[in-house]
Amino acid sequence: MVVNPIAAVMNPQIFPLTGAVSQARTAFADSASGRGSADCEACAMTLRPPTDMPDQVFDGWVGHFAANRARGEAIEAGVDWDTAADLPENVRTAVIRSFQRFELGEGGEGLHLLRTARGQSAAPREALRMLAAEEQRHSTLFKRGLQYLGADTVTTHRSDEVFTRLRRSLGLRTELALFLAAEAVAMPYFVVLARSGPDEVMSAIGTRIALDEEHHLAFQIDQLRPGFVRMPTPVRGVVFLAWWCVAVGAATVVAIDHRAALRVCGLPVRSFWGAALRSLRRAAGATLSRE
Structure with missing residues (x-):
């Protein structure tokens, strides 16, 4: 069965809150074996044996991003942006504060990464x-x-400034590693916004971003994995511990900064925190795996 990606985000039985990376990799595996949708074909490289990332692999990602633009535009075209928001004031305030911080963070993501590349x-x-x-x-x-x-x-915003300065003080590979941690931690937020946002507009925003971010995680795994393949197991263990420390800090910051919006979407802060760390564990595990 080919799973519709939008339905997958909205259906917790198909796309569990804590399994964003797992779901993405399952879709890639289906594509690689010929069972999945052609939309995921460009992403199947995540399951290939570790390589030195030849340009052909990046060409596949270029093809994915080109096709994904049309898919994203189709989601946005179905949103009635001109309707007036009809939300209780406490819900509106919670979402506003959350969106303001994500808008600021997402606005700077990727641009410095591009300059360092x-x-x-x-x-x-x-x-x-x-x-x-x-x-x-x-x-x-x-x-x-x-x-x-x-x-x-x-x-x-203070938390965004701290994280941005940390990322930009380091090289491309380390910045990608921090980028992966940040996106893995945020993934449960985007999924629950898609699934349980306070209205259709909020859910559509969450759907578009969640679908993009699962592929961003796979892309970053593709980029980082070759650099860890030949590392001794103890060294990879140290890398995982460092990643875990970053994830604990990032998950705590997101849980505090966005706690009101998480509650609006029906996700307790403690549940988000656990889901965020499980998301990072899956992403880091896929990056450091030799299989």
């Missing part, structure tokens, strides 16, 4: 450019959601 060949640069464009689109979606709610964006 200037020394790479054309195919990797183009794939990273298209990844950055999707992140910018997410920022635009959060901004559009804020407009729908009658609110403005913000220009700065």
Whole structure:
């Protein structure tokens, strides 16, 4: 059976809250074996044996990002952006504060990553450019959601500033690793927003972003995995522990900053925190695996 990706996000039996990366990899496996949708074919490289990431693999990701733009536009076209938001004030306030912080964070994601990749060949640069464009689109979606709610964006937030400075002080590979941790931790938020957002507009924003982010995780796993293949097991264990420490901090910050919005969507803060760490564990495990 071919699973419709939008239905998968909305159906907890098909797309469990804590299994975003697992669901993505299952779709890629189906594609690689010929059982899945052609839409996922470009992403099947995640399950290949570790390689040095030849340009052909990046070409596959370029094809995916090109096709994904049309899929995302189709989701957005089905949203009635002109309707007036009819939400209780406490719900509206919770979502506004959450969207303001995500809009700020997503707006800067990918751009510095693209600048640090200037020394790479054309195919990797183009794939990273298209990844950055999707992140910018997410920022635009959060901004559009804020407009729908009658609110403005913000220009700065302390937790975003700290994380951004940390990422930008490091090299491309380490920045990708932190980027992977941040997206893995945020994934349960996007999924629950898609599944249980307070209205159809909020759910559509969550759906578009959740579908994009599962592929962003797979792309980052593809980029990072070759660098860990030949590392001794103890070294990979240390890397995992470092990732875990970052994830604990990031999950705690997101849980605190977005706790009201999580509750609006029916997800207790403690449940989000556990789901975020499980999401990171799956992503890090796939990156460090030699299988």
